[in-house]
Amino acid sequence: SQQGEEDPQALSIQEGENATMNCSYKTSINNLQWYRQNSGRGLVHLILIRSNEREKHSGRLRVTLDTSKKSSSLLITASRAADTASYFCATDMYSGGGADGLTFGKGTHLIIQP
């Protein structure tokens, strides 16, 4: 079963605008990660936020984490055409006895209109 679920499934904005996508998950996590996937390519790690952190920045990216609501958001500021991609949140599925890897949501497909 998928732990993380992104919202919205698709988002289309004008270049220069900010893009916000959300991720909800079901169980306790060690950390939450965001990845980007360009069409036909592998996933690229963007940012990791630990369960004891509330906000993290990396360049034009801002990630927040609310463990009480089991949710995270990814904000991309001043969007560019090159930001067009699918964005996935991933959580650590390890719980002391199960499989050891990441659980991915279905992704948000972001389109930046020129």
Place this chain on the structure above:
Amino acid sequence: NAGVTQTPKFQVLKTGQSMTLQCAQDMNHEYMSWYRQDPGMGLRLIHYSVGAGITDQGEVPNGYNVSRSTTEDFPLRLLSAAPSQTSVYFCASSYEPRGLAGGEQFFGPGTRLTVL
């Protein structure tokens, strides 16, 4: 560093055929994993390995075998291909799956497999 490499990039199989998807990394990562990605879906973990000689099942292991004889290589074998295994397969590696190092995973470019 080449990072994570996968071969082949594309493959078409007939039902019942077997094949091996190759994955190699040159970052000396202990943890390696295989995921499959289906249309409109996130990635699902097939098998993983926390070091040479150690492998374990992920979320969707049926129909696949793995082995880890070296730190660098982690091949995925399809024993008897079925149309349900049509997917894009990604190999990933990390220093460790979680913990202090963070668990950031490095992904290969993927293998697009079609089973007829």
